Amino acid sequence: MSIRHKNIESSSRRCQPSTVIYKHNDKLLNKTFQHSTLSKHVNLADHQLAISAPHLKANMTRCQEKHTTKHEDAVRSLLMCVDWMVTENLPLSKFKSLIDLLYESKFSASKLLVHESLSKVADTHLNESLSASPVVTVMSDESIDISNTKPLVIYAQIISDDMKPSTLYVNNMECTDATGKGIAASLLEEFQQRGIPTSKIVSMGSDGASAMTGKQNVQQPLQHQNPHIVNVHCVAHRLSLCTSQAASKNSHLQAHQQILTELFCYFKGSSKRQGKLKDIQTILDDPCLIIKEIHSVRWLSYFNALSTAQRILDSLLIHLAEADGNEDPKAVGLRKRVSIY
Template structure:
């Protein structure tokens, strides 16, 4: 029985041992084998349990841009984000020309806080910050220096402009700057650059005048071109150097339809003929200031024959050569002056009146002793200290100035004439003429210097 039982056991255990041997033999070819819980499982069960397990996939979280980075104190001054392309850039590194991920066109796409920290600690970024700081400090210093120099130049140009407006010689420019400095105008000190450049010379003042003149001329030219219509006012005269001059003004219409008068020049001409004046007007208006012929619609003058001659006057030439629709206007003030002067020539009393004013002027002009004598009497009688003025036929306001002087110093004038009448017959005659014209020819009342009666025709004070 024992031997039989042994054979049965051997029969059942041999296949299992053989299967185990086959498994051991195939271990080198199979990555791994899963063993079943049952040691007596079949071949098909082994194949099922020997398949390799699926690899575990590593889960990654997609990183995104954080809006809080924009307002971060450490990043706000250099950080830039392109929301369309989803790129990060460093504007400071870009400004200074650094080469790194944050300056490339594609930018940085690694949205990590640690990425930003590494960039801020990087040598490129730190150098870029230092360069920008130095550059800004330099720019600030330069701008401050330029601003101070500009203030000095502005003060100097205002001084030059004031001298021109007040008809003061340009050679007084340096003296004026010294006076302003004494008055505590600190901007004048800003004109000096280094040890030599002070910009206080007469040549500097003349250059500033030229610059101011060009700016004004450009503004006037712009107004001329923008104005729909233009009128020119012109007159010729001879200056103190016996040179013939032609002065020109224009009337323009501004945007609000307000007429404005602008000075455009006082040019030297070879003579005062109509041909020369008309040519000069065309050169200055049509060529120099680019006024269109259709814009020029008015011409104003003093009414002289050379200006308004019916055949070859300046106005007729401009109508013929520039604009046939031009309107020529005889100055109203000149017409009034001509009317009054010509009318006065026909009245003996008015002729004598004007002649007396002229004689009084020349009586005191020729003698310093007489001038001092009348000034002493003016001081005693508490009259204003005034010089007697000449009457000019071509200067309308001169008549008023001469008459006003006599009106305000009448008492002193008559007193002086009477004090010297016994020694100087001319003074006696001027005294009689002065009393006569001021008393409206009523000599019987005996006009005394302190009189204030209606018979004088004027009041002394």
Template sequence: MLSLKYVEGAKPGQPIKRKKSESETKDDAKKRWKDYEQKRVDRSFNYEWQIGRPWLKFDKEKGVITCSACINVYGTSGSGGSNLKGKNAFITGSTNMKKSSITDHENSTSHVNAISREKAKHSTPVQQAKSVAGKTLLSMKASEKHRIACLFRAAHGLGKQGRPLRDFTWLCDVNEANGVDLGKTYRNPKSALVFLSYIADAERDKTTKLTNTAPAYSLLMDGTTDLSGDEQECVYIRAALNGKIIERFAGIGSPKSTCSKDLKEFVDGAIGALKLNKDKMIGLGSDGASNMVGSKGGLATLLKQDIGEHFVNVHCFSHRLGLAFRDAVKKNKLYEKLMTLLIGVYYFYTKQYKNKKGLMSAFEVIKVKPHMPPKVTGTRWLPHMKQGIAVLLRNFNAYNTHMSDASHTNAKAEGLVKIMLDKHVLTFALFMQKLLEPLCNLQEKLQRQDITLAHAMAWIETTMELVMSLETRYCNLHLLSA
């Protein structure tokens, strides 16, 4: 019996081809490659391969192909991050004149990285910003810049409000609780001091630039004492630039003493620290103290001798107005009584808690909004006195109610209520209220930054007319009260 077998694809009269094994297939491929290599013509470099490949270089003398990008990035040793097996042939020089070898090298990771790094070296700032790495770096820089800016603003706020630097830590904690990312560094008082020093340097440079740009400048100077009792002199710079008046803080410090020579040394030091041109200084504005405006040895006289005859000393208009008012009324007995009343009422109710509670009860009885008496002996004489008189007239009924009741057991209350109920004092207080209104308005205008001499003279003449118009009214009130 014949054994028959079905073979797929078999045809009658044709022998069946046996499928070669894997080893036989490889052997045949090697044989064909060997025959091809023996018969082929020697390969040469095709210069068309360089089209679109500016990094591809060919050395005719050595007969090798190199990659300029990989050589520049990885050097000539073949080490430096290449992922090719053995040495990077395109760094040392490849003799394989096949396009496939160039394509393999072109697609290698090391070559792609080398091309990216070469582009980054020769790219413009705009191209760098548009790249992925550039965008990531800018994003990181923007985030860090925002953090530092928030820290700078926090330190600046503490300095401007006169708060201690130890508050910087909790202020950062508050900002972070409000959703502001401040990071974990630079959140201590020492860093706050560094921030303030950089802010001061920036403002100092800005002051120097603006002042040296202006054709001329003058100084504003005044002194005070700090909590420890040391003298502190404050210097400002005033100049005109492009038709606008600018005022900049120049410095504050403690001179050796308040004599004019030591003050001049202090001014020279402040100007020298800012690197200002002293020849451009044309004037000094100050109060009327003898060490400032003295005709023989005052600070203004010393500066005039040092700079030139064109130097002008200006006594502060607002300060002169206050002095003129004090000189005009200081010998008036009614003024003395009125000041005694205002000062006495202030200390009567602010220094003794029992009197303050009694005054608050009086406010509740007469149903008047409470206003505590202000201090009228401050440096701003006109505004302080105006406010004190206004509060006195507003609280007259409450003062009268409480002090009249307290006068039975308190001699001070008895004396104050006696002055307060004097019709001459009340008439004088009403007159002073009307007089101080235009004077305070004038003083406020004289302190404006954009004031000019023409404006000051016009405001002074207008105020004089208003003051003279009160003369007849005051005389009539005085006669009626008599």
């Protein structure tokens, strides 16, 4: 009898490997020790598969581990390339050409090792730049995003050794306490973790909100540690407030903004209208643009909406005229008002 038949259990008179693999099918199991039956069973493909099953399983596990290792090495290679480009201040637009070069030169990805994560390298460079500057100006703004959380974005302005100013992105963190005291605590904690003392912060730039410039503002806790900190209301924001408030008292500008808003709503609610407008733009060789929305919190949104409508005015009037012919009451009113202005 073959050595392989030691796997046959004498008590149950069954082939042990086949029992394990095909225990749900009794027809494939031999119950006797007759020599002819055993010979036939040994030559069965099911028996051969049962014998080789453990080896196949081990090979599959090794293949999966090898594939995972190659995938991880490839990801490490890509991260190392980005890390090197950030360290060398190279534009990320060159990333694809760098990868193509490595691929064409058959550079082995398995030889690449990432010694530091990308975020750690960026943080180290940021901390070194902040520490090297004699003074630091902090700029921050808080808002509410679509997930109903309160992010606090922080920027810093520094001066290099050759007296050239630069602006650095510091962090975009969640601020649980949006009061002046809470924002100040978040700012102090952020810069303390980066090794920047409060005495180095000379000014604080903000949008002029009550939490920033009101009675219980951010500057008070900061000035308690550094009384020389100057609070600066963003000049661009102040200019935007002046122009928006001046425009709100001009009836002609208000009517003009209302027309642009109605145009945006007219095309936003219908993909069919947007498609027809795009077809007309293609025929007239106009730029394929969509009507922009005016946002009160975006300074250049009014200019962008007006500029877009002016650039595609011919296509816009033709589209409204065709809709007017189809007895669309909204198109009739919009066409008259757009033609006047």
